[in-house]
Amino acid sequence: MARIYNFSAGPSMLPEAVLRQAQQEMLDWQGSSMSVMEMSHRGKEFMAIAETMKNDLVELMAIPDNYKVLFLQGGATAQFAMIPQNILNGKSKACYVNTGAWSTSAIKEAGKYCEVGIAASSEDSKFTTIPDFASWSIDPDAAYLHYTSNETIHGVEFNEIPDAKGLPLVCDMSSNILSRPVDVSRYGIIYAGTQKNMGPSGVTVVIVREDLVGLAPKTVPSVFNYEQQAKSDSMLNTPATYNWYLLGLVLQWLKAEGGVAAIEQRNLQKADKLYRAIDASSLYSNPVAKACRSRMNVPFVLADESLDKEFLALAEKNGLGSLKGHRSVGGMRASIYNAMPETGVDALIEFMAEFERTH
Amino acid sequence: MARIYNFSAGPSMLPEAVLRQAQQEMLDWQGSSMSVMEMSHRGKEFMAIAETMKNDLVELMAIPDNYKVLFLQGGATAQFAMIPQNILNGKSKACYVNTGAWSTSAIKEAGKYCEVGIAASSEDSKFTTIPDFASWSIDPDAAYLHYTSNETIHGVEFNEIPDAKGLPLVCDMSSNILSRPVDVSRYGIIYAGTQKNMGPSGVTVVIVREDLVGLAPKTVPSVFNYEQQAKSDSMLNTPATYNWYLLGLVLQWLKAEGGVAAIEQRNLQKADKLYRAIDASSLYSNPVAKACRSRMNVPFVLADESLDKEFLALAEKNGLGSLKGHRSVGGMRASIYNAMPETGVDALIEFMAEFERTH
Numbered sequence: 001m002a003r004i005y006n007f008s009a010g011p012s013m014l015p016e017a018v019l020r021q022a023q024q025e026m027l028d029w030q031g032s033s034m035s036v037m038e039m040s041h042r043g044k045e046f047m048a049i050a051e052t053m054k055n056d057l058v059e060l061m062a063i064p065d066n067y068k069v070l071f072l073q074g075g076a077t078a079q080f081a082m083i084p085q086n087i088l089n090g091k092s093k094a095c096y097v098n099t100g101a102w103s104t105s106a107i108k109e110a111g112k113y114c115e116v117g118i119a120a121s122s123e124d125s126k127f128t129t130i131p132d133f134a135s136w137s138i139d140p141d142a143a144y145l146h147y148t149s150n151e152t153i154h155g156v157e158f159n160e161i162p163d164a165k166g167l168p169l170v171c172d173m174s175s176n177i178l179s180r181p182v183d184v185s186r187y188g189i190i191y192a193g194t195q196k197n198m199g200p201s202g203v204t205v206v207i208v209r210e211d212l213v214g215l216a217p218k219t220v221p222s223v224f225n226y227e228q229q230a231k232s233d234s235m236l237n238t239p240a241t242y243n244w245y246l247l248g249l250v251l252q253w254l255k256a257e258g259g260v261a262a263i264e265q266r267n268l269q270k271a272d273k274l275y276r277a278i279d280a281s282s283l284y285s286n287p288v289a290k291a292c293r294s295r296m297n298v299p300f301v302l303a304d305e306s307l308d309k310e311f312l313a314l315a316e317k318n319g320l321g322s323l324k325g326h327r328s329v330g331g332m333r334a335s336i337y338n339a340m341p342e343t344g345v346d347a348l349i350e351f352m353a354e355f356e357r358t359h
Numbered sequence: 360m361a362r363i364y365n366f367s368a369g370p371s372m373l374p375e376a377v378l379r380q381a382q383q384e385m386l387d388w389q390g391s392s393m394s395v396m397e398m399s400h401r402g403k404e405f406m407a408i409a410e411t412m413k414n415d416l417v418e419l420m421a422i423p424d425n426y427k428v429l430f431l432q433g434g435a436t437a438q439f440a441m442i443p444q445n446i447l448n449g450k451s452k453a454c455y456v457n458t459g460a461w462s463t464s465a466i467k468e469a470g471k472y473c474e475v476g477i478a479a480s481s482e483d484s485k486f487t488t489i490p491d492f493a494s495w496s497i498d499p500d501a502a503y504l505h506y507t508s509n510e511t512i513h514g515v516e517f518n519e520i521p522d523a524k525g526l527p528l529v530c531d532m533s534s535n536i537l538s539r540p541v542d543v544s545r546y547g548i549i550y551a552g553t554q555k556n557m558g559p560s561g562v563t564v565v566i567v568r569e570d571l572v573g574l575a576p577k578t579v580p581s582v583f584n585y586e587q588q589a590k591s592d593s594m595l596n597t598p599a600t601y602n603w604y605l606l607g608l609v610l611q612w613l614k615a616e617g618g619v620a621a622i623e624q625r626n627l628q629k630a631d632k633l634y635r636a637i638d639a640s641s642l643y644s645n646p647v648a649k650a651c652r653s654r655m656n657v658p659f660v661l662a663d664e665s666l667d668k669e670f671l672a673l674a675e676k677n678g679l680g681s682l683k684g685h686r687s688v689g690g691m692r693a694s695i696y697n698a699m700p701e702t703g704v705d706a707l708i709e710f711m712a713e714f715e716r717t718h
């Protein structure tokens with residue numbers, strides 16, 4: 001069986017070594033005579049899996065001691081509500097930066113709970129830029145500043161951490177977490193769905209600075225309360241145990257690959273060669289300003305839109321899957337997360353060149 | 360490798376055939392050259408998996424057309440909040456029946472959103488009975504009546520559907536869904552975590568009658584809003600795709616076994632012989648009134664508590680796992696869900712008899 005190169009934006013390609021280990025352990029995890037998915041979440045076997053997974057994440061991201069690390073459900077979309085519900089702390093305003101579709105969704109949901117001030121927006125450029133930090137308008141009375149470090153749909157990524165002017169900085173890191181080193185201590189909250197760089201879907205990693213835990217009013221649903229979740233080690237309700245295990249396998253793989261700094265070099269190389277190929281071609285183009293092009297999600301359009309269908313069909317035949325762009329942007333999108341090997345990007349570049357030559 | 364008989368209350372034993380199929384398809388689902396967990400949730404392969412899974416559940420439970428079937432996250436604990444948040448519909452009260460630990464948790468959470476009237480409680484009997492339906496006090500001004508059809512910890516199960524006196528009847532069916540036929544049309548809402556009779560943890564099945572969809576105030580978080588989830592086919596946020604797939608495999612297994620009516624006969628037989636063995640012994644006892652003993656969770660205590668440790672250690676050695684009772688009840692608990700074969704119950708009975716003979 002030949003595996004395809006899967007450019008899906010998430011759920012997305014996983015390291016083959018992870019899948020092989022999960023396959024091998026499916027009916028019997030390390031002599032326990034049970035599948036991980038059959039284990040009680042309170043049993044010693046699963047508790048050991050959970051602890052190792054959490055420790056590996058703390059190590060890989062160098063998460064300081066004064067942060068709680070939670071493994072929740074409901075995706076980033078649940079966090080869009082949980083953040084204002086938990087950390088407004090009596091204030092009536094929050095600041096958001098709008099750099100694309102996911103920022104926009106976060107802003108819309110936050111509007112249910114507070115007044116949302118837009119500190120900066122790149123909507124005028126059709127989300128192809130990041131507004132200069134100096135131009136940001138950050139309200140000192142806001143409870144926090146929220147931004148999206150990588151816009152999965154628009155292919156825009158922050159290369160620097162913004163200055164939140166003293167507010168807690170909250171970041172949706174769903175599509176670039178663990179792809180590059182990050183100074184966690186700069187953040188109030190980092191959150192990310194697992195289905196891009198960390199494993200299958202079904203878990204949301206939430207890293208919360210301790211002073212932001214315990215501020216929720218009593219009317220917040222228990223599963224949405226950071227303090228209750230932290231106190232119960234994210235086991236307030238039965239966690240998605242098998243998903244935790246798979247997340248753990250991905251983290252072990254990442255450690256074996258050399259960790260976040262090593263994977264960043266590979267990600268830089270992959271993104272760099274793909275953007276160079278696009279820029280050098282007269283058929284393909286990427287609209288994003290060079291300084292903020294995403295290393296993870298590379299959207300591109302064909303000069304002649306009528307070729308899209310054929311491009312996708314031929315790509316599929318050549319073992320290059322899920323290249324169709326998001327409906328809101330059109331064209332193509334190559335998501336090249338940690339698990340996409342450089343050979344996959346090489347194969348895509350070669351296919352694109354051949355397609356251009358023959359069309 | 361010998362598989363153990365795993366009596367865990369959930370996550371719990373799964374059919375070996377399901378695990379074998381998942382193992383075989385791990386790197387390549389039906390020629391797609393992808394693992395299911397790598398597939399885009401919007402792609403045609405996963406959409407087909409999701410549709411089959413949903414249709415199989417509708418078929419197995421004979422769910423009428425006027426119900427929405429949702430596959431959410433957050434477990435029953437999230438539903439404890441979502442139900443009042445969605446269906447109070449301007450009313451200030453809801454009625455709850457308290458028959459054990461899980462009812463108690465549901466009541467506590469509902470208290471954040473409304474006045475909770477206790478229609479009936481078996482707390483006086485230490486949750487070993489179900490109060491006679493005739494004695495229930497159902498407030499006609501309440502928005503709904505909630506009960507727990509099987510108490511996983513206390514081992515108490517309803518054998519009849521209560522009369523809700525015209526209120527929408529809401530049921531936490533987490534630990535006995537699909538174990539016996541149920542007339543869905545009698546209910547307003549049925550909900551259940553998957554980790555007992557339906558697969559691994561990480562999905563909550565919610566079956567909602569259409570007239571209860573669309574009543575939530577705008578301030579309810581989007582992922583908690585039945586209407587928004589129904590409109591997006593439970594894909595408002597990226598669903599736990601691999602968990603949906605595994606749920607689908609369990610449903611296919613159940614169909615192949617003859618469906619819910621056939622599995623009920625097997626469950627009756629398993630429970631009946633285990634209770635008979637307990638009642639016939641002078642070492643073991645079960646405190647629950649015979650008319651409401653659970654077919655799924657069989658708690659029992661040893662006459663001499665000091666033997667507990669040895670019992671558990673010896674059981675483990677004999678391939679009988681996770682028999683320790685919940686800390687709030689003590690003693691032992693054998694959870695014998697659909698996936699526990701009759702040979703597992705036979706092995707447990709034999710072990711218990713041998714242990715009694717030698718102690």
